[in-house]
Amino acid sequence: MTATEPRTYPFNVAESLDLDPIYAQLREQEPLTRIKLPYGEQAWLASRYEDVKVVLGDPRFSRAECLRRDEPRLRPRQQSGGILSMDPPDHTRLRRLVAKAFTQRRVEQLRPRTQDIADGLVTAMIERGGPADLVEEFALPLPITVICELLGVPYEDRADFRVWSDAFLSTSKLSADQAADHIDRMNDYIAGLIAQRRVEPADDLITGLIAARDEQDKLTEDEMVRLVAGILVAGHETTASQIPNCLHVLLTHPEQLERLRADLDLIPSAVEELLRFVPLGVGAGFARYATEDVELGGVLVRAGEPVLSSIGSANRDEAVFDDPEALDLARAEASHVGFGHGPHHCLGAQLARMELQVALRTLLTRFPGLGFPNSPEQDVDWKTGLLVRGPQRMVLSWQGVE
Numbered sequence: 001m002t003a004t005e006p007r008t009y010p011f012n013v014a015e016s017l018d019l020d021p022i023y024a025q026l027r028e029q030e031p032l033t034r035i036k037l038p039y040g041e042q043a044w045l046a047s048r049y050e051d052v053k054v055v056l057g058d059p060r061f062s063r064a065e066c067l068r069r070d071e072p073r074l075r076p077r078q079q080s081g082g083i084l085s086m087d088p089p090d091h092t093r094l095r096r097l098v099a100k101a102f103t104q105r106r107v108e109q110l111r112p113r114t115q116d117i118a119d120g121l122v123t124a125m126i127e128r129g130g131p132a133d134l135v136e137e138f139a140l141p142l143p144i145t146v147i148c149e150l151l152g153v154p155y156e157d158r159a160d161f162r163v164w165s166d167a168f169l170s171t172s173k174l175s176a177d178q179a180a181d182h183i184d185r186m187n188d189y190i191a192g193l194i195a196q197r198r199v200e201p202a203d204d205l206i207t208g209l210i211a212a213r214d215e216q217d218k219l220t221e222d223e224m225v226r227l228v229a230g231i232l233v234a235g236h237e238t239t240a241s242q243i244p245n246c247l248h249v250l251l252t253h254p255e256q257l258e259r260l261r262a263d264l265d266l267i268p269s270a271v272e273e274l275l276r277f278v279p280l281g282v283g284a285g286f287a288r289y290a291t292e293d294v295e296l297g298g299v300l301v302r303a304g305e306p307v308l309s310s311i312g313s314a315n316r317d318e319a320v321f322d323d324p325e326a327l328d329l330a331r332a333e334a335s336h337v338g339f340g341h342g343p344h345h346c347l348g349a350q351l352a353r354m355e356l357q358v359a360l361r362t363l364l365t366r367f368p369g370l371g372f373p374n375s376p377e378q379d380v381d382w383k384t385g386l387l388v389r390g391p392q393r394m395v396l397s398w399q400g401v402e
Contacts, residue, residue, distance in 0.1 A: 006042050009035040010074065010283025012312070014389055015382040017245060019279045023047055023313035032297035035308070040072035043287055043306040044299070049317035049337070051297045052309040057342030061288035061307065062087050072287050072306055074387060076176040082226040084286065084344070091343055094219060094227060097212050098347065101150060101205050107350040110146065114355060117145050118362040126366070131373045131397040138363070139243035139394075140236070143355055147235035151228060152204025153193060160189070164229075165237045166386065183229075190228045194221075205231070231348070238280065239352050241383075241390030243359045246274045248380065248391065251371060253327050260329055261364055270329040271356045276336035277327050279312025280388055286344075311337055369399030 011020035026033055026047040035045045046052050055061050064087040071078055079085045083094050100106065121141055125132045132138075140162070148155045167182030193206060198214070201207045206228060212218040219227070250257040260270050287306035294301045301307060315336045316324040322333060339346035346352070363370060372379045373395060381393040 006034040006036040007045075009037050009045065012279065012282050012389070014282055014384045014386070017248065017278055017389060019312050019316060023310060023316065024318075027313060027317060027319075032299040032301070032307075035072075037072045037074055037283075039074070039076055040070045040078075041306065043072040043308050044296075044301055045284060046297060046307055046309045047313040048297060049314040049320045049334075052311065052314040052337060053341050054294075054296060055288050055307050055309045056337070056340055056344065058294070059088075060291050060294050062291050063091075063286065063288055063344065065289035065291070066287055066306075069289065069306070072308065074283055074285060075179075077179060082223075082230055084230065088343055094223060095343075095347065097209060097218060098205065098227065098231065101208075102348050102351055104350045107354050110150070110351070111354055111358065113149070114142070114146055114358045115362070118142055118358050119366075122362055122366045131379075131395045134244050134247065134394045134396050135240070135391055136393075138359070140240045142243070142359060143236040143239040146351070146355060147232060150205055150235070151232060152197065152202050152206040153232060157189070160186075161232065161236065165233045168233045168237075186229050186232075187225050190225045190232070191221075194224065194228070234346075235348055235351070238388065239355050241280065241388050242275070242278065242352070242356060244391045244394045245278045245280070245389075246271070246356060246360065247363065247370075247396070248376065248394065249274060249278060249327065252376060256327050256329050260360075261368075264361060264364065266329050267357050267361050268353075269331065271353055271360065272336065273327065273329050273331045274356075275338035276315045276321070276331070278338075279315070280338070280390070281312065282387060282389055284308035284310045285387060311340070367396075367398040370396055371398070373397040 011022050012018070013020075026045075031048045031051060032044050032046055034042060036042050046055050063085055066079055067081065067085055073079075083091060086094070118138075121138045125137050128137075141158070144158050144161060145155055147153070148158070164182050164186040167179040167186070194210060197204075197206050197210055201210070209219070209224050209228065213221065213224050250260065260266055285308065287308050289306050290301045290303050292303045296307070315321070315338060318324055320334050321331070339349040339352070379395040380391045383390055383392045
């Protein structure tokens with residue numbers, strides 16, 4: 001490997017939650033390295049915590065520039081716009097319209113309803129008897145129900161959401177034409193809901209966005225459709241993946257699981273540690289382009305060059321986290337960057353935290369003997385061909401219930 005030869009990326013495999021060991025090597029020896037993704041131009045990859053925060057938060061790095069370039073990416077189609085490909089002030093304008101729905105105060109108001117949903121799902125699992133697929137019977141319906149109620153989307157259409165989510169996140173699971181067709185169908189569906197809400201307003205986020213569009217002219221019709229579609233997908237997909245991911249990590253770290261069972265007050269810090277520990281993405285995405293020459297990781301990034309940020313590697317940075325490869329549910333060090341950083345910090349971070357806290361507490365208290373009936377290798381099937389990692393099937397059994 002010479003200095004001019006880019007490394008083939010991504011490094012991680014989809015069928016596990018392991019972080020490829022090459023990241024530790026890069027953090028030590030080559031914190032900014034050249035990579036080549038399956039599609040798009042070559043890029044730099046940042047692997048250290050502080051460098052990742054600079055790329056994600058410094059205004060000298062532009063997200064919107066991706067729309068004018070052959071963005072480095074894991075899938076054939078390019079980003080076609082929307083809030084994820086905006087810079088301030090346009091990004092700020094749209095984010096402000098929905099931010100109030102995801103504040104910590106508003107999310108805490110949703111906690112009792114989220115708990116009711118979780119309890120109902122677990123009760124149904126108990127009544128059907130085990131073993132049960134945690135993904136289908138709990139991890140998917142919990143966040144889907146919450147985000148549907150928040151937005152004002154009919155839960156009975158949830159079967160379509162899964163198809164549409166795969167289209168948004170597909171790297172190779174769907175062809176480019178299939179993915180584009182599903183996304184078009186989703187946008188048409190959202191446009192129909194908006195038209196319905198104009199006739200029949202309700203106490204939901206879609207109705208609020210309609211008012212911002214029709215009465216205050218704060219966003220275009222296309223921006224509203226894309227914003228609702230993005231919230232619907234992001235509002236359930238990552239949490240639906242992280243619930244079984246977190247359970248998988250706990251069940252394969254039994255000493256930490258018992259520590260948590262013995263002290264459920266640890267759940268908030270446990271969720272933060274699990275979000276740090278689990279590298280959700282197959283690889284880094286959403287390149288930022290330098291708008292001027294920037295020194296980063298001892299390398300001069302030239303104006304116009306794209307940089308990708310490895311969240312998973314940043315969350316294992318030895319310069320920031322003590323013994324970063326160890327799972328420590330009481331860890332009290334620097335904040336992880338699992339929800340990103342800077343202007344594009346995950347809008348639904350507080351909602352995801354709350355849902356994961358409710359999910360873990362409910363599963364651990366209602367299923368004292370929760371575990372794999374056979375082994376992780378036999379009882380878990382992993383997603384493939386998507387941007388995110390996690391079980392598509394995770395069979396669990398239990399000995400006692402409460």
